[in-house]
Structure formats: C-alpha cells, structure tokens
Amino acid sequence: MRVPLDVVYCEGWDGEARRIVGRLTTGTARGRDDRGEQYAVAFVAPGTESPQAVLEVAWAHRFARYWHFDQAARRDREIEFRLLGDGRLFCLHSTVWDYTDPDQAEFDEEQVRHVVTAARPDGTVRTSTRVPDEGTSETIEQKRVDELHLPAPRFGEWADLLGWPTETRHHDTPDEAAGPPWRPAVPLQPRNVELFFEPGLRWPSADGVVETEVRRAGTVRLVSGRVVAADPGWLQPDLLEPFTVTAAPGEYPVDLAVVRFVDEPDHERVAAARLVITPERVVSWEMALRPGQDPLLLSDERFYGFSVDAGLACFVDADALGAMEAMLEETFEELLAGLTGGTAAQVADPASGATLVGFPSGWGDGVYPTWVGRTAAGEVACFVADFLVLYEAERPPVSEPVA
DSSP, rough: OOOEEEEEEEEEEETEEOOOOOOOEEEHHHHHHTTTOOEEEEEEETOOEEEEEEEEGGGGEEEEEEEOOOOOOOEEEEEEEEOTSEEEEEEEEEEEEEEOSOOOOOSOTTTTTEEEEEEOTTEEEEEEEETTEEEEEEEEEEOOGGGGGOOOOOOOOEEEEHHHHHEEESSSHHHOOOOOOOOOOOOOOOSSHHHHTTTTOEEEETTTTEEEEEEEEEEEESOOOOEEEEEEHHHHHHHHTSSSSSSSSSEEEEEEEEEEEEEEEEEEEEEEEEEEEEOOOOOOOOOOTTTOOOGGGHHHHHTOOEEEEESSSEEEGGGGGHHHHHHHHHHHHHHHHHOOOTTTTEEEEETOEEEEEEEOOSSEEEEEEEEEEEOOOEEEEEEEEOSSSSTTSSSOSSSSOOO
C-alpha cells in the first residue's frame, strides 16, 4: 500500500537550484486556480522536500504539465496536457528520459535514451525514440481517442490524476515572494507586426541594424475572397486550402516591409508582406488558420504556416490556384530569376481576372506564419505573411502611436 504524498502548493520546481520555490498557502493556490492563473503542486514524501511529482497548472492558457521524478530528483517523465472545452485533459505529448547512470545529468540527450510521444485529436500517435550512439527511430500507430483523454481534476482532488493518495500540507505563512520558474506553453505570438510597415524605423538585431521601408508590390484581385499564402511554385489546388478568415471579393493592394542593412546598404530583405483589406488601424492580431487547425494543439512557440521551397511567396485567391499553377509552369523560372531583394511581380489570369502577387520570402526557404489583423470593430483589416526576419530584433523606439 502506497504511503500518501504531501501536497505542497508553490510557484514551481526550480530545476537549476533543484528545489521547490515560492510556497503558497492553499487559499492562495485555490484563488489562482479559480482565476485561471498559474501555480504548481508538488507531491512529496511525508517529512521530506524531495518531490515525487510536480503538476504545473495555468487554466487560462488551458495548460497543464506533469513531471515525474526519479530517486536522484531528476525529472524523468513529462506529460503536457491541454484543457478541452468539455472539461477533459488531452495528452498532447509526453517525453520519457531513461537514465541508466546515477551521475547522468538531467535531460542529457547525448547520454540518455529518451522517447517522445506526440498525439493528434484523431488518435494518431507518433513516437520517436532516440538512443545515444544509435540514432532515432519513429513509429506511428492509431489509438482509441478516449485513451488520450483524462478528466480535468478539481482543485485539491489530485489522487486520480496522480494515481497516488495525497494529503495537503497546509502553510499558514507563504514563502517570500519568488517568481515562477516555468511558464505555460504558448504558440508563437505576433510580435511588433504593427511596426513592420512603418518606414524609417531602425531595428537592432543579431544580424546588424536594419531600417525598414515600405514598397507597393501590386494588387491581388480576389474573385472568391478566399485567401491563400503560398510558394508560387507549389499551387496545387488539391493540396492548398485557403484561410478560414475571408475577405469580400475585390482588389486589394499588397505592401512589402523591406529591411535594408545600415552597414551594408545593398543588402535588403523582405521582412513581411501585407495584403491590405482596409486601411483602418489594426488593434488585434491572430494566427491565420486553415480548416482543421487548432492553436490549442500547438506546442510552445510553434505555429501553423505555409512552406516555401523556392525562396518566393505570394498571395492569391483560392479559386485561381489551378489557372495560376498552369500559367506558372512555363514562366516560373523567369519569375524566380527576376525576384530578388525587395522586388515583386504580379501575374494575372485573363479568364477569371484574378491576380497573384509574388515576392521574395525573407531569408529564403522555410515555413512562415500569416497573421490576421482586425480593426476595433472586429473586421478584417489585413493579412500579413511574416518571414520572421524581425521576430528577434529589438522593438525600435516609436515617438508617436502608430495610426
């Protein structure tokens, strides 16, 4: 029979200091739980400070993460959950570290075998196993969907989730204030997008100081209003789905945010491209999604995006994909050769009247997010293809609010 574990509410487990930090009273933790704010629950053997497990909770982000510890106080298993609208926890992914030596460092991927399992809502489970000096193998299997869900625990009722009886250790006086040593996993967020198209701003970055300028690239004529951002070399209608957010059919300008390196004026890159639906001020941003995509299922700093394989990107209407694909089969090499730096090209389909605007994609090939900007009234203002050139750059000083 297992001895009940003590429950210690806290800010979390500090992996570097290897200790529980920021102990909280039960009332404080309960209040955070009610408000959706983050806190942690450490499960320790009675009379010790050594955790058997730690649960990190942030319901406002619909996030929970479970850590299991081995006898050397190393974390040897992680399970990351998402709270669904029906009150269940979905097991998004888990990682197991198999330490074979008591002196192995925590998470030492060069010396420790580890297994990563990622699940999808349809029950598809992908397992990747990495063995030191042997490489990585991968398997895919189909599981029953209900095997990937657990009931979300009520505050204080941790035994079912933990699989171990628990008893709360009360703290009348919390520890001195300590910041949480963890944060919930959050998908990639739009960062400074509203400033990309402000000409003359200087951005310090790891690659050097760059200055932005804005260039008109052309006009996209949307015949259906269903927007696609894609590599113009891969416009297969059966493979590309438009964004779920649409615009009214019509003609819309495309602007390029071009950065020029201050110390190398001839070096310029397209940092972002904006399809302008209305010139009204953007007050909020969201990730552009395609059917079936759910940001809740993204891991930390991940995003849904479009792939670039030829260093070029474009905006085009979904109904024009077939015609554009056929037209560009003969002219794509010419288009590719003509687009460098901050240049752009416009291609028209005489039959439908639709137009495509193409442009270079930042540093070249990769996967890039698109952001939807909305006005104060919630209307779609623009679509911005972000090539992440400025994502890590310092936000430049702005003397006046962006109009």
